[in-house]
Every structure is written in structure tokens, then in C-alpha cells.
Amino acid sequence: MADYQATRRRHVEYLLGQLGEHLGRLTWSAEQLREERTARLRELVVTAKAGSSWHRRRLADVDPQTIDEDRLRELPVMCKGEMMEYFDEIITDPRVTLEAANAHIGALTSDAYFLDDLHAVASGGSSGVRGVFVWGWEAWAAVQLTALRQQLQDRMNDPELASRGPVTMVVTANNATHFTTAVAETFATEAVQMHRFPIGLPLAAIVHGLNSVDGDGLATYPSMLATLTAEARAGRLKIRPRRIITMAEPLLREIRDDAQETWGAPVGNLWGTSEGGIMGIGCFRESGMHISDDLVIVEPVDAGGRPVPPGVPSDEIYVTNLFNAVQPLIRYEITDEVTLVDDPCSCGSAHRRVADIQGRRDDTFVYAGGVAVHPHVFRSALQREAGVTEYQVRQTERGAEILLRARGPVEPERLRQSLREALGELGCHAPEVTTQFVDELPRLATGKLKRFVPLG
Numbered sequence: 001m002a003d004y005q006a007t008r009r010r011h012v013e014y015l016l017g018q019l020g021e022h023l024g025r026l027t028w029s030a031e032q033l034r035e036e037r038t039a040r041l042r043e044l045v046v047t048a049k050a051g052s053s054w055h056r057r058r059l060a061d062v063d064p065q066t067i068d069e070d071r072l073r074e075l076p077v078m079c080k081g082e083m084m085e086y087f088d089e090i091i092t093d094p095r096v097t098l099e100a101a102n103a104h105i106g107a108l109t110s111d112a113y114f115l116d117d118l119h120a121v122a123s124g125g126s127s128g129v130r131g132v133f134v135w136g137w138e139a140w141a142a143v144q145l146t147a148l149r150q151q152l153q154d155r156m157n158d159p160e161l162a163s164r165g166p167v168t169m170v171v172t173a174n175n176a177t178h179f180t181t182a183v184a185e186t187f188a189t190e191a192v193q194m195h196r197f198p199i200g201l202p203l204a205a206i207v208h209g210l211n212s213v214d215g216d217g218l219a220t221y222p223s224m225l226a227t228l229t230a231e232a233r234a235g236r237l238k239i240r241p242r243r244i245i246t247m248a249e250p251l252l253r254e255i256r257d258d259a260q261e262t263w264g265a266p267v268g269n270l271w272g273t274s275e276g277g278i279m280g281i282g283c284f285r286e287s288g289m290h291i292s293d294d295l296v297i298v299e300p301v302d303a304g305g306r307p308v309p310p311g312v313p314s315d316e317i318y319v320t321n322l323f324n325a326v327q328p329l330i331r332y333e334i335t336d337e338v339t340l341v342d343d344p345c346s347c348g349s350a351h352r353r354v355a356d357i358q359g360r361r362d363d364t365f366v367y368a369g370g371v372a373v374h375p376h377v378f379r380s381a382l383q384r385e386a387g388v389t390e391y392q393v394r395q396t397e398r399g400a401e402i403l404l405r406a407r408g409p410v411e412p413e414r415l416r417q418s419l420r421e422a423l424g425e426l427g428c429h430a431p432e433v434t435t436q437f438v439d440e441l442p443r444l445a446t447g448k449l450k451r452f453v454p455l456g
């Protein structure tokens with residue numbers, strides 16, 4: 001196997017070579033963006049029909065020469081269950097199987113290449129069904145580029161920040177099987193100083209660490225941002241970030257406002273999915289996020305699959321990923337609730353905007369003594385188990401009861417042990433974790449699964 005660092009350096013070189021063009025795309029007109037999407041959609045259909053027997057059947061009547069976004073809307077929807085069931089038939093790279101991808105993911109302790117030039121990551125997703133996603137070389141770089149280009153453009157336009165290198169403080173889960181952690185590791189460079197603090201650390205240690213770095217960028221989950229804002233207001237956290245980035249959870253308006261007021265720094269929200277990469281990112285001028293309109297097609301729809309107009313929250317979205325042909329996702333269903341914003345943004349970008357997702361914050365479990373445990377602690381351990389297809393984590397007095405639906409082998413004792421250790425490190429006294437295999441997980445009246453159930 002090729003040396004990881006050597007391959008990674010080649011990948012960073014590739015990414016740097018693409019950066020100028022990607023910056024240019026930020027200033028494209030709506031018409032240019034539409035033309036790009038149409039051209040990429042046609043290429044995607046050609047590749048999907050050539051390389052995937054599953055897509056060949058589904059797209060039998062589709063002419064790749066004439067398909068456009070209007071005709072796309074007539075195609076059937078893909079869901080995660082189907083995608084996992086027919087995985088090997090969907091992938092267009094003949095070297096890739098679900099078995100091989102699962103074996104790769106199961107062994108990950110840090111970022112690694114899959115079959116020399118690919119990446120394979122897992123996602124629990126909001127629906128609770130585990131998904132596996134394989135990314136090609138160019139596509140993996142494009143994920144990073146969509147995050148990087150907007151931040152770089154913002155920085156170049158700011159007289160205070162333009163002349164110095166970024167020093168970013170990151171407080172997130174460190175989860176090698178998730179795309180956000182893995183992408184950041186692949187493309188880490190000395191030009192961007194990155195100081196990482198695992199969200200599982202005790203709060204006092206995070207505050208101490210952040211104070212000692214005092215960087216100009218802060219990136220974390222909205223729930224943690226609220227905690228850090230409170231620490232700053234209490235005088236314990238003394239950092240002076242100029243830009244704040246949030247991700248992975250709904251960003252409530254009050255969390256955004258409190259942070260901006262406390263630090264006088266704008267918050268750029270980020271909408272990432274394992275299916276489409278960075279689907280949207282804030283421009284630090286206004287709230288909400290600009291869709292990566294050159295790389296993905298996002299269709300907000302209601303519960304019946306009908307398109308919803310700007311200003312109306314969707315029940316879910318259909319995503320077509322136009323840049324990762326290794327695993328063609330065409331009208332792929334994601335249960336994110338998004339609202340298109342019709343007004344032009346003051347930054348001048350023609351990339352459409354979606355509002356910050358206002359749904360309920362992810363539930364954090366709070367134990368005796370005020371020990372708070374973020375859902376990512378459980379997610380990280382659960383995503384490692386390839387046999388698990390769905391799960392629900394219920395808080396108990398001293399730990400958690402985990403309901404599992406499994407399709408393959410699971411090592412429940414390994415899972416329980418790693419979670420007991422994680423909870424113990426966070427300050428839970430003599431933590432108890434139980435697991436139970438079930439045929440069906442209890443769902444809410446809406447049909448949605450509440451994956452994390454705090455003690456009532």
C-alpha cells in the first residue's frame with residue numbers, strides 16, 4: 001500500500017491546483033451555475049449507466065444528452081435503505097464492494113486511503129440508518145474546496161485578516177469514520193494552523209486549551225458554541241475569535257446572536273452531509289448558507305415529495321451529487337428540513353441560500369453532577385459497528401440503554417466497553433451501558449426516529 005503521507009501530499013498538491021478555479025466559481029452568475037449543473041448531470045448519468053447495473057435499470061429511459069433539472073424531477077427517488085441494499089450494484093468502481101468498504105471503515109483509527117486513491121466513510125445520518133459512502137480522488141478534494149473557498153474569499157476581503165495565516169480552534173468529535181474529520185485530516189497543511197479539542201474533554205480543559213491558543217477562528221457544534229459563549233460571558237473563556245464556524249446541528253437564532261454579540265465576530269454556518277459533502281456554507285455577511293450550486297442539486301420537498309417554494313420549510317430534500325461519480329446519488333432522499341431564502345445576499349453571490357436550520361437542538365444527556373454527554377460520543381462508537389443498521393440511545397440514571405437493529409455481526413461487548421470508558425472519562429461515575437437487539441425501533445407519531453432520548 002502506498003505511503004499515506006506521500007499520497008496525502010499529492011492530494012494536497014492537487015487541491016491547491018484547483019483552488020483558483022473554485023474561487024472563481026463563487027462569482028459565477030445564476031445562469032453559469034445552471035449550465036454547469038446541467039453539464040455535470042449529463043456526465044453523471046453517462047457514468048452511472050455505464051458503471052452501475054442498478055442505475056442502468058433505473059435510468060433506462062433517460063437520455064443523457066437531453067436530461068436537465070426539470071426532467072430530473074421525473075426520476076424515482078433513492079433512499080438510504082435501497083442504497084445500502086444494492087450498494088455493490090450502485091458503485092461504478094469495480095474494485096469497490098460494501099464488504100471491503102466496511103472492513104476499511106471498521107479498522108480506521110485515523111484518516112486512511114481506501115484502495116489507494118479513495119475514501120470510505122460512514123454516517124448514522126438523521127434517520128438512524130447507517131450509510132456507507134465512498135469518495136473518489138477529485139470528489140474528496142472538492143469537499144474540502146467547497147469549505148475552503150468561501151472562507152478564503154472572506155479572509156482575502158478583510159483588511160485585518162488578509163495578511164496573516166489562519167489559526168483555527170476546532171472543538172468537535174474526533175471521529176475517523178466520519179467525513180468531516182477525515183477530510184480535515186487528509187488536507188491538513190502548515191499554512192492553516194489547526195488546534196483540535198475533542199468535544200469529550202471536560203469543559204474546563206477545553207476552555208484552558210482555547211485560552212492558550214487564542215486563535216482567530218473557532219469551529220464547533222452549535223450546542224457547544226452556546227456553552228462556550230456562556231463561558232466567555234462568565235469571564236473564564238478569554239479568546240478573541242474573528243470568525244466562528246458552526247456545523248452538524250441546527251443553529252438556533254439565539255445561539256448565533258449570542259455568539260456574534262459576545263465576540264463581535266460573524267458566524268458562518270456549515271451544512272455538511274455524508275452524501276453531498278459541504279452542501280452549503282455561510283458567507284459571514286448574512287445568516288443562512290449558500291448552497292454549493294455548482295456541485296449539487298438540492299430539491300426541497302414536502303412529505304408527499306412535492307417541491308416546496310422559498311420561505312417554506314421542507315419535510316426532506318432530494319440531493320443529486322454532481323461531483324462524486326464513484327457512488328452516483330441521484331435524487332437521494334435526506335430528511336433535512338431546509339428553507340430556501342429568496343432574497344439576494346448582500347455578499348453578491350448567485351449561489352442560492354438556505355436559512356439556518358432551526359430544528360430542535362440535538363439532545364445532550366446530562367448526568368449527576370452536571371456531566372453533559374454530547375450525542376457524538378455515542379455516534380462515534382456506533383458508527384464503527386458495520387452490522388448495525390439502526391439504533392436508539394436512551395439515557396439511564398448512570399449511562400445508557402442502546403437499542404440495536406442489526407443486519408450483520410456486531411460486537412456488543414466491545415461497544416459497551418468503549419462507551420463505558422468514554423462516559424467514565426467524561427466524569428460519569430461507574431457508568432452502565434446495556435445493549436438490546438430489537439426488530440423495530442419505537443418511532444414518534446410523525447414516523448421519525450428520535451435517536452437520542454434523554455431521561456424525562
Ligand SMILES: [Zn+2]
Nearest residue numbers: 283285345347
Ligand atoms: Zn452571502
